[in-house]
Amino acid sequence: MYNLHLNDPLFLPHCGCDISLSVQSGEMITIVGENGIGKTSLVQRFYQENADQMTLVEQIPLDIFYDRSLKKVKEIFLDARGHIIKKDFFLKVWSRFGLDKKEDRMQSSLSGGEGQVLKISLGLAPDTDLYLLDEPSHYLDDSMKVVLNELLQDLLSQNKSIIMIEHNYSWVKSSMKVIELEQKSSTLKIGKTWTT
Amino acid sequence: MDYIIPRFLSAVLTGMILSQTGSLIQMSSRNVLASPSTLGFDGLSILWILVFHSIMLIFGYEQPVLILFLTGIPLTVVIGWVYSKFIDTQKSIERLILIGLTFNLLVGAIFSFWQFLFLAFNLPFPVELWFGHFRFANLESLTILLIVEGGLVAGWLVFRKEFLLFSLGKNVSRNLKLDQKKLFLFLFTSVAVGTFTVISLFGAFSFLGLIFPYIARKFWFKKYDLKGELFLGAFINGVGFMLIDCLSYFLPIYGAEVPVGLIATGMGAVCLILLLWKSNGQLAVAKR
Numbered sequence: 001m002y003n004l005h006l007n008d009p010l011f012l013p014h015c016g017c018d019i020s021l022s023v024q025s026g027e028m029i030t031i032v033g034e035n036g037i038g039k040t041s042l043v044q045r046f047y048q049e050n051a052d053q054m055t056l057v058e059q060i061p062l063d064i065f066y067d068r069s070l071k072k073v074k075e076i077f078l079d080a081r082g083h084i085i086k087k088d089f090f091l092k093v094w095s096r097f098g099l100d101k102k103e104d105r106m107q108s109s110l111s112g113g114e115g116q117v118l119k120i121s122l123g124l125a126p127d128t129d130l131y132l133l134d135e136p137s138h139y140l141d142d143s144m145k146v147v148l149n150e151l152l153q154d155l156l157s158q159n160k161s162i163i164m165i166e167h168n169y170s171w172v173k174s175s176m177k178v179i180e181l182e183q184k185s186s187t188l189k190i191g192k193t194w195t196t
Numbered sequence: 197m198d199y200i201i202p203r204f205l206s207a208v209l210t211g212m213i214l215s216q217t218g219s220l221i222q223m224s225s226r227n228v229l230a231s232p233s234t235l236g237f238d239g240l241s242i243l244w245i246l247v248f249h250s251i252m253l254i255f256g257y258e259q260p261v262l263i264l265f266l267t268g269i270p271l272t273v274v275i276g277w278v279y280s281k282f283i284d285t286q287k288s289i290e291r292l293i294l295i296g297l298t299f300n301l302l303v304g305a306i307f308s309f310w311q312f313l314f315l316a317f318n319l320p321f322p323v324e325l326w327f328g329h330f331r332f333a334n335l336e337s338l339t340i341l342l343i344v345e346g347g348l349v350a351g352w353l354v355f356r357k358e359f360l361l362f363s364l365g366k367n368v369s370r371n372l373k374l375d376q377k378k379l380f381l382f383l384f385t386s387v388a389v390g391t392f393t394v395i396s397l398f399g400a401f402s403f404l405g406l407i408f409p410y411i412a413r414k415f416w417f418k419k420y421d422l423k424g425e426l427f428l429g430a431f432i433n434g435v436g437f438m439l440i441d442c443l444s445y446f447l448p449i450y451g452a453e454v455p456v457g458l459i460a461t462g463m464g465a466v467c468l469i470l471l472l473w474k475s476n477g478q479l480a481v482a483k484r
Contacts, residue, residue: 051370051373052373055371056367056370056371058367062365062367062368063226063365063366063367065222065223065226065363065365066363066364066413066417066421066422067417067418068421072421073364076360076361076363076364077361077364077368079357079360080357080360080361080372080374084372084373085372122364122368122371123368123371126371126372126373128371
């Protein structure tokens, strides 16, 4: 179980933050809330403070300073020294998203959705217990959302925990806790909570 | 031949080191406008050499290269270490570049004022610092360059996988728990040592640390990846630089050699303007 806590009166320019979150092994929590309330900042802060224990799939696209073929990206990623990658799971994600058929493509030629699945593939591969996903379904078509749902269920069945920011989570076909963030007296807090 | 061979080999190695340090700094900052000159490493090195030169002159000492290195390199390494702490976001990098460029302008003003004072008091001034040349290259300077290049090669061999992983993206490598601080420390230390060495031996070659990595990336990255940019591309840049030095050596104007730094800086600046003009904002990506 992970206990994440953030109490910072200067969290954002317009508000502070007082949030405690517990996530069990094999549990998925989805964070919702209005635009600009501070969901991404919260998740990034959790990551900055506990980066050695979790993995973050950011909202922003992968930063392509060096343009490589997907084959080369895969090769470098799998060859990373001394880092724990769930190799079989990574290869499964890679092929389920259809990246194995596009390995000759260069990163710069990928569409928004293809770039998103590449980012998710690299983000889900490290072997950590908690995954933070910031709007993972962004750019994805319905079929890719189905694949993403299956992969997340797979992670949950391995007793991994997931905290996800997602506005429209109807594509997630499992029970999960949904937490709505709200701002009360200039402080970001947990508001309504429900289970789907 | 005893003069020409060390001189031209020094030009090749200097071109290589400038290309490699530029590549390393651009890799760590993920910004093509970052280079030893735009981040102020050149300015700091020139300033320290001026101070050192003046101190030695005032006290009437010889100017031993060893003491210059032992004092200047730690100074530039400290700046490299400070930079490595502040290079988190593109915003902070852009700010560092602006600070670096402004610092270079300040050093330019100090340099001119210093020159004026030295001329007024009829003292020898190292005017060639601003535009480097290889007129004084010898076996000693060649050996120093070889040691620096050896350090860069050794760094590549030790950190090769970390370099490659980091080049996939900061977040990707952070998720895999790559020790970015250690890598940054190596990158910036290499840049500081390489830049100070070149400037203290031969003077400044502005823009080359910026334009050479771009050329190496454009022509050699796709086929040979980072190895192509950092070594093959850097070597070819070095040979090109040597050819410019050959021009300078074999075609003197009224018996005087035009400093290769002047030619290279002029060519580099024009190339950079053309590239930026044509790039349409795509410079960041190594093109296919």
